[in-house]
Amino acid sequence: MAVSNAKWARTKKLITSLRLKKYRKLEQCFVVEGAKSVLELLDSDFEISMILGTPAFLDENKLSRDVETLKVSQRELESIGEFKTNDTVMAVARMKANTPFTISDNEFVIMLDDVRDPGNLGTIIRTADWFGINKIIASEETADMYNSKVITSTMGSFVRVQLFYTNLVDYLGENSHRVFGTYLDGNDVHGQQFGVSGLILIGNESRGISKELEPFVTDKITIPRYGSAESLNAAIATAVICDNLRRH
């Protein structure tokens, strides 16, 4: 489909507006950039409003769905994309409703207490997906999962990991699962018995786990330190804990 100037102008305006949470909320849409992520999106249950692809991409990849598709040049894509790697395809998809999920008695779920950096959130989603964790409960101050930096950092894992944003104090007040919290003075994670289910609570990048969540933590754990750094990055801590919990 050839794109008229008016259509292109509208599309460009829509896509650049979706960089802001305010417009994502208004339109209930978000942008997915890059071939790997868009191919994962096409295979997922996300509703897709539009695909913008280069002729080369659209020739090579038969789209698995009937969706409005715009043929655009690489230069056009680059002019509206946020990332250098986005030079073949981009999609606009519908956000999912923020719906609570049940936690079964044999699964681990990650809980994020104000993880504000989009890159950290995206990396945590990707890491969770690697370690077979597909649910994340996030505080309302955690970065927005539909932020394009988050989506891009997940490397496609956003289609497999559900997020539910909520007030963590209220949530934990009703929770009956074990809560493993990462502290600097907890039990050595190498000797920790994790059992078969629970919440892995990861604190904010600067202040760690909030004071008001501490009473809900049933198991304080620590990744042993052998050097001098004061702390670990939030996504790094998540990964090391997931690896420890899976090896048991």
Next chain:
Amino acid sequence: MAVSNAKWARTKKLITSLRLKKYRKLEQCFVVEGAKSVLELLDSDFEISMILGTPAFLDENKLSRDVETLKVSQRELESIGEFKTNDTVMAVARMKANTPFTISDNEFVIMLDDVRDPGNLGTIIRTADWFGINKIIASEETADMYNSKVITSTMGSFVRVQLFYTNLVDYLGENSHRVFGTYLDGNDVHGQQFGVSGLILIGNESRGISKELEPFVTDKITIPRYGSAESLNAAIATAVICDNLRRH
């Protein structure tokens, strides 16, 4: 010291020019932003050319060295800083020469094959410091450690971890230590015997370890996957391997 307009204009020009590698190379200087990083810098053996601090910062922190200090307002700092968190202090320091180091028979060293993302490199430096690894050998295509995004992501650990940039094929041709390479089909890292020394080789974000380095890898290792993500972020993989090698 009050800052004249001419002095401020020169300083501003210098600091913003140092965002580019070309100017860092020319001036042999780099910028450190934020209180935690600057305090670590003051305690390190880096040569410091200049400190720019708010009156509040300079009152609270007696500087441990005699260095040219400019009193600036928070607004002035924000106008030249790259990061939101930089609102109290900034420093200009001298780069160290790119000098090879010897590897002892009881230490692990990280080797980076074209890790291009500055955030990943910074996080790897911070993670290495946590796990007691203070030497990193990097390919020439690896991100520049003096990039401000790298420095900021290290959270001060850049003062404790030495980097040496070199051609990895030439380096590995002369190397006598074990080389642990991360592959998708190596031995389970949970059962890996690491011994007491060796190089931990981490591949590029997109293509993994280069073909021409593969012959030098003595031990292929893999972080077991329990879910569906195709790969792990480079810094995440580094951390999980470091945690596994330290527990043995």
